[in-house]
Amino acid sequence: xxVMTQTPVSLSVSLGGQTSISCRSSQSLVHSDGNTYLYxxxxxxxxxxxxxIYKVSNRFSGVPDRFSGSGSGTDFTLKISRVEPEDLGxxxxxxxxxxxNTFGAGTKLELK
Amino acid sequence: EVQLQESGPGLVKPSQSLSLTCSVTGYSITSxxxxxxxxxxxxxxxxxxYISYSGxxxxxxxxxxxxxxxxxxxxxxxxxxxxxxxxxxxxxxxCATRGGDYWGQGVMVTVSS
Numbered sequence: 001x002x003v004m005t006q007t008p009v010s011l012s013v014s015l016g017g018q019t020s021i022s023c024r025s026s027q028s029l030v031h032s033d034g035n036t037y038l039y040x041x042x043x044x045x046x047x048x049x050x051x052x053i054y055k056v057s058n059r060f061s062g063v064p065d066r067f068s069g070s071g072s073g074t075d076f077t078l079k080i081s082r083v084e085p086e087d088l089g090x091x092x093x094x095x096x097x098x099x100x101n102t103f104g105a106g107t108k109l110e111l112k
Numbered sequence: 113e114v115q116l117q118e119s120g121p122g123l124v125k126p127s128q129s130l131s132l133t134c135s136v137t138g139y140s141i142t143s144x145x146x147x148x149x150x151x152x153x154x155x156x157x158x159x160x161x162y163i164s165y166s167g168x169x170x171x172x173x174x175x176x177x178x179x180x181x182x183x184x185x186x187x188x189x190x191x192x193x194x195x196x197x198x199x200x201x202x203x204x205x206x207c208a209t210r211g212g213d214y215w216g217q218g219v220m221v222t223v224s225s
Binding site for chain 1: 211
């Protein structure tokens with residue numbers, strides 16, 4: 001299985017600040033069709049996960065431009081700027097390129 | 113508006129089968145791929161499998177032959193069956209589209225005697 005190594009495990013951020021989360025895969029996530037199926041989700045307390053970014057860098061509908069995704073191959077990053085209280089929760093990266101699809105272990109974003 | 117809603121028992125005895133239903137509104141399950149994902153106590157998430165628009169399935173090998181995902185297109189529902197459960201199957205179970213753009217609210221299932 002593809003191992004998704006997500007760091008850090010937790011983050012403490014000030015409101016209005018900026019932060020980033022790293023996700024590294026144990027093998028390239030470039031699919032034979034040329035796409036890279038790397039996703040980012042946020043699970044807020046008491047809610048289901050919600051899609052933020054799909055295929056590395058595409059913001060899902062309604063996601064603020066404070067969220068941006070980047071990377072290629074095996075190294076990926078989610079950046080969050082101008083952190084707001086609604087951004088708190090657990091962030092996950094997820095790969096849909098190889099079967100079985102796999103998740104990172106999660107990064108908990110808290111307020112400083 | 114697309115909505116997914118899981119339903120099923122919240123308590124299952126060890127060695128028995130876990131059966132969940134995902135009812136979908138606002139989107140035909142004969143389009144797209146529809147899957148099951150679970151979150152264990154703590155933060156670990158696991159992709160379990162999906163059923164495609166055509167009815168084909170793909171499963172996580174870690175679940176071996178215990179898992180089955182089926183559907184009823186007339187009711188726009190799809191189903192999860194997990195056999196021979198143990199306490200390690202205690203988790204919150206979510207149904208979702210393959211890309212994760214739509215999720216159900218999740219159902220917590222405890223395996224306990």
